Amino acid sequence: MFMFLLVSCSVSLLEFACAVVYLDADTIVVKSIEDLFKCEKFCANLKHSERLNSGVMVVEPSEAVFNYMMSKVNTLPSYTGGDQGFLNSYYSNFPNAHVLDPNIPQEVLKVRPVPEMERLSTLYNADVGLYMLANKWMVDESELRVIHYTLGPLKPWDWWTSWLLKPVDVWQNVRERLEETLPASGGGKNPNDELLVKFLSCYLSVFYSFVTIVLFFRQGAFFSELHYAITSDTFTS
The missing domain is CATH 3.90.550.10 (Spore Coat Polysaccharide Biosynthesis Protein SpsA; Chain A)
Known part of the structure; x- marks a missing residue:
């Protein structure tokens, strides 16, 4: 440990x-x-x-x-x-x-x-698990001494946890101020994480474009069928 x-x-x-x-x-x-x-x-x-x-x-x-x-x-x-x-x-x-x-x-x-x-x-062992129950600290936040990230799958060194748990920002803000004493330790930068973020961003952009195109053509097909139904003899009769 x-x-x-x-x-x-x-x-x-x-x-x-x-x-x-x-x-x-x-x-x-x-x-x-x-x-x-x-x-x-x-x-x-x-x-x-x-x-x-x-x-x-x-x-x-x-x-x-x-x-x-x-x-x-x-x-x-x-x-x-x-x-x-x-x-x-x-x-x-x-x-x-x-x-x-x-x-x-x-x-x-x-x-x-x-x-x-x-x-x-x-104050000396503020549990983020308890924070999640009420979405706030149950003690005076300005007096906190030690924050403890007790939730097993939500550790603060995993970049994505800040999206789910606000107190992770405290950890990340400190990490970003660190000098680089070990590879990838400076400024909170991690080449592997940065590559993953770029991949996810690219993937989401492509996926969004694909969904938009599909919806566009489906919408076009819908209006074509609607126009045909309105102008056809079957509909008018």
Whole structure:
């Protein structure tokens, strides 16, 4: 699976603290996500199905937690057969976790127990599947942090999806501003896609011309038959 990792670490003589933000490849950051590094152990978003979504996560690296997870891989069920299903079994109480509040004062953070898990606001994992249900975001669009293109066949890197899903424009607008670091990565241009678009345009033009000609001749034949019927002796009698 493709992914992006953002790591923030602070090191001193007496402590080592590190947070890792995981982002699926079908997500795009549209606003600062620095607040995610205020998550202390494990954070993710709860989707409409009451299940943890692993597309955007914050984790505190821990060898002990990793080893314990590995010991449970063969015994805990996974409804997806992959990481998301396993994490839902491992963090079975996740739906009851509190929502991460990045604005909690430091004085409060120092005295409260560190939560084992916290839920992320929808702003950090805005699901385009939910967008399609209402044809709009169910949260303040100006406050969105991360958009997640969860719909399997409608991924934003496929040029034609923008015709069906408006939030794909956000992805494409960013792509068009990219410098060309890899072949076909600059300006959102892809030679294969451009060739396909030209082929489809040519095909549609020819098809339209063909249909127009057929309709023209059929229309001509219709009027000829109508004229014959009007002027014929059979019709006038």
